[in-house]
Amino acid sequence: MTCSDPDTLSGLSWLLCYLTTGKHLSLYWSVGTVLLLLAITAPVSLAFGFGGAVAARSRLPILSWPGKAYIAIVRGVPDIAFFLFFVIALDQAFEYVRHKVICPDWDQPIRQGSDFVVCQAAKLPLSTAPQWVHEVYGFAIAVLTFAIVFGAFAANVLFGAMRAVPRAQVETAEAYGMTPGQTFRRVVVPQMWIYALPGLSNLWMILVKATPLLFLLGIEDIVFWARELGGPKTPRFTDYPHGDWRMWYFLALLVFYLGLTRVSELALGRLTRRLSRGQATMGGEAQRKGTAPA
Amino acid sequence: MKIMLSSAALLAMTASGALAQDVVRLGTEGAYPPYNYLDDSGEVAGFERELGDELCERAELNCEWVTNDWDSIIPNLVSGNYDAIIAGMSITDERAEVVAFTQAYTPPSPSAYAAMSEDADLESGVIAAQTGTIQAAHVAEGGTATLLEFPNPDEAVAAAMSGEADAVLADKDFLIPVVDETEMSFVGEDIPLGGGIGMAFRQSNTELRDTFDTAIQSMKDDGTLNELITEYLGEDSPTW
Numbered sequence: 403m404t405c406s407d408p409d410t411l412s413g414l415s416w417l418l419c420y421l422t423t424g425k426h427l428s429l430y431w432s433v434g435t436v437l438l439l440l441a442i443t444a445p446v447s448l449a450f451g452f453g454g455a456v457a458a459r460s461r462l463p464i465l466s467w468p469g470k471a472y473i474a475i476v477r478g479v480p481d482i483a484f485f486l487f488f489v490i491a492l493d494q495a496f497e498y499v500r501h502k503v504i505c506p507d508w509d510q511p512i513r514q515g516s517d518f519v520v521c522q523a524a525k526l527p528l529s530t531a532p533q534w535v536h537e538v539y540g541f542a543i544a545v546l547t548f549a550i551v552f553g554a555f556a557a558n559v560l561f562g563a564m565r566a567v568p569r570a571q572v573e574t575a576e577a578y579g580m581t582p583g584q585t586f587r588r589v590v591v592p593q594m595w596i597y598a599l600p601g602l603s604n605l606w607m608i609l610v611k612a613t614p615l616l617f618l619l620g621i622e623d624i625v626f627w628a629r630e631l632g633g634p635k636t637p638r639f640t641d642y643p644h645g646d647w648r649m650w651y652f653l654a655l656l657v658f659y660l661g662l663t664r665v666s667e668l669a670l671g672r673l674t675r676r677l678s679r680g681q682a683t684m685g686g687e688a689q690r691k692g693t694a695p696a
Numbered sequence: 697m698k699i700m701l702s703s704a705a706l707l708a709m710t711a712s713g714a715l716a717q718d719v720v721r722l723g724t725e726g727a728y729p730p731y732n733y734l735d736d737s738g739e740v741a742g743f744e745r746e747l748g749d750e751l752c753e754r755a756e757l758n759c760e761w762v763t764n765d766w767d768s769i770i771p772n773l774v775s776g777n778y779d780a781i782i783a784g785m786s787i788t789d790e791r792a793e794v795v796a797f798t799q800a801y802t803p804p805s806p807s808a809y810a811a812m813s814e815d816a817d818l819e820s821g822v823i824a825a826q827t828g829t830i831q832a833a834h835v836a837e838g839g840t841a842t843l844l845e846f847p848n849p850d851e852a853v854a855a856a857m858s859g860e861a862d863a864v865l866a867d868k869d870f871l872i873p874v875v876d877e878t879e880m881s882f883v884g885e886d887i888p889l890g891g892g893i894g895m896a897f898r899q900s901n902t903e904l905r906d907t908f909d910t911a912i913q914s915m916k917d918d919g920t921l922n923e924l925i926t927e928y929l930g931e932d933s934p935t936w
Contacts, residue, residue: 424737486768490775497776514900516774516794525776530719533760620764620772630727630734633850636877639729640736643877646854 408641420642429627433658435541436613436624443548444606450553455560469557476554485618489547493526500524537621544619552609559601564590566597568682596677596685603670610662628655719758720904721778722748726763727848728870730928731784731893734763743928744782747801750920754911767827767847770794773896779904780897784867786830786890796899798909800892801916802925803934807831807889810871810880811856811863818884821862824855830890831865856880869929 405411405419420426457469476484497520498512505521512519522528527535567590575585616623632648678685724732726740735741740761752759762778773781773795786804787797807830809818819840825832827845835843844861846852853874856864864871868886875881895912897905915921922935 424739425734428738490771493777494775517898517900518775519898519900520776529721529779533762536762617765618768620768620777622763629848629850634854634878636729636873638873639733639741642736646857648854 416642423642425627425631428622429624429631432622432624432627435621436616439541439545439548439613439616440610442545443552443609446545446549447552447556447605447609448602450549451556451558451560454553454557455564458557458561459564473554473557473561476551477558481551481612481615482618484551485547485615488550489543489619492543492546494518497524497526500526540620544616544621547619548609548612552605555605555608556602559598559605560594562601563594563598567593571682593681596674596681596683599670599674599677603666606666606670607663610659610666624655624658628652719760720752720780721760721762722752723762723764723769723773723778723781724748724783725766725769725848727766727850728784730869730873732782743924744784746928747915747921747924748782750915750924751908751911754914755907757907765847770896774898776898779901780895780908782895784870784893785896787892787894788830788890791896794899795896796902796905797894797896798905798912800894801912801921802893802929803936804888804890804892805929805934806868806886807834807865808868808871808882808886809863809865809884810853810875811883812859812880814881814883816862816883818863822860824852824861824864825866826852829866831867834887834889835865853880869933872930 405422408416408419411419454469454472457465458473460466460469497518501508501512501520501524504524508521510519527539571589571593572585575589580588614623614625617626628651629648632646632651634646635643637643674685675689678689680686680690724740724744726732726734728742730742732740732742732744740763745761748759748761764772764778766783769781769783769785770791772778781795785791787800791797809816809823820842822842822844823835824844824846825835826849827847832843832845835841844852844855846855849866849870852861852864852866853871855861857878857880863883865887868882871882895905895908897908912921915924916936925933925935
């Protein structure tokens with residue numbers, strides 16, 4: 403079977419050729435991109451959130467104020483505005499710093515009208531870099547942006563979870579002579595996760611659904627390709643002309659996202675049972691009595 | 697497929713090593729046939745692909761194609777993520793305040809309405825157009841029709857086909873293949889909009905702009921540009 407002359411093909415062999423065009427391979431790649439983004443962003447957001455929560459509950463104003471400001475400001479700004487504005491600002495901030503370090507002799511202003519001009523050597527990535535470097539850089543910026551946004555929500559969840567650990571647990575730790583730091587590390591942190599989990603699992607689901615925002619960051623994600631491939635194609639511009647097939651492509655996306663959600667639910671369910679073990683919660687109590695559903 | 701890509705990237709790397717400053721990144725939308733679109737293998741193709749490659753060859757530059765969403769195509773240019781826009785962008789006064797255009801490489805070409813029915817109401821009906829285009833501005837300024845904006849031209853066409861909008865207003869060159877292949881037809885008079893299509897550069901980047909301007913002039917002088925216009929945009933499209 404050869405795909406060189408699709409006009410002569412029909413039925414299944416046409417479909418096979420159609421589904422293996424370079425464009426479709428890009429779609430399949432973008433599925434990987436989305437999964438990779440999720441896999442990297444989730445732990446990084448959690449780290450941002452943990453940092454934010456620890457800072458916000460600090461007794462030192464110098465820590466608690468930035469922590470609280472981070473949580474309040476990032477949660478308050480609409481995602482779309484954040485993604486459109488912040489990424490360009492972040493990119494320019496990096497280039498500005500590099501420019502100051504690498505090209506100290508530069509005598510022209512960086513802002514010229516609406517232009518942002520730094521010396522060639524300070525460009526990030528260098529304009530001579532191959533396209534994949536640009537793409538990896540764009541992806542890294544996307545991960546960072548997602549992590550900052552979702553980190554703020556995670557920080558709020560963890561902040562609440564830390565406070566939800568029963569006071570009796572903390573008091574007991576203090577009675578054993580633990581310092582506040584030890585109490586935090588040995589008692590609060592291990593116990594807080596079960597209180598944080600409902601909030602964090604919500605965030606995970608929202609993160610899964612937020613990945614189409616990637617396209618705003620210039621990354622060609624699955625929704626972009628579904629739209630591009632599904633749009634009506636006239637024979638002049640493709641060997642595989644077809645009408646408006648966006649419904650089918652979006653149906654495939656629906657199945658993909660529902661599948662991802664289902665897998666997430668199963669994993670989170672297991673995690674909940676695991677974290678409930680030995681906890682002073684209803685779930686933990688039920689497990690202790692052996693009445694919990696397995 | 698992947699091997700081909702990586703060897704092409706390797707070639708590009710070695711080539712760019714020789715002429716370090718001469719890599720020019722060309723930003724396009726990739727969703728506006730016949731000007732620019734993604735072909736079956738996902739590569740940028742169309743009138744502007746061939747034009748841009750030829751201009752780069754004449755200017756002896758290494759060019760790299762980058763696709764970017766139409767909405768953020770100008771902000772990403774001025775912020776330096778690529779060096780030029782070559783995306784069917786009509787030269788207008790508003791845009792010229794932010795970016796520097798070359799001379800036009802297509803003469804001002806008409807915009808047209810396409811609709812499913814011959815008696816579509818262009819005066820007070822709903823007109824679909826792509827966001828941030830001269831056509832959208834035209835409908836908004838006209839004031840009588842209701843403007844329905846879409847992020848890309850395909851969706852504007854789809855809206856007119858599904859009846860969500862009464863008609864779609866877009867560049868006639870873009871609509872010709874659409875009208876040929878679908879049940880839609882042109883309605884009303886063609887409207888001359890914009891000052892032709894040009895490449896856009898950062899205003900601080902006059903050197904590169906002048907280089908491409910010279911290359912465009914040389915293609916106009918030897919008639920190759922007219923051949924390209926006729927080949928891609930059709931016999932009826934105005935030439936130089």
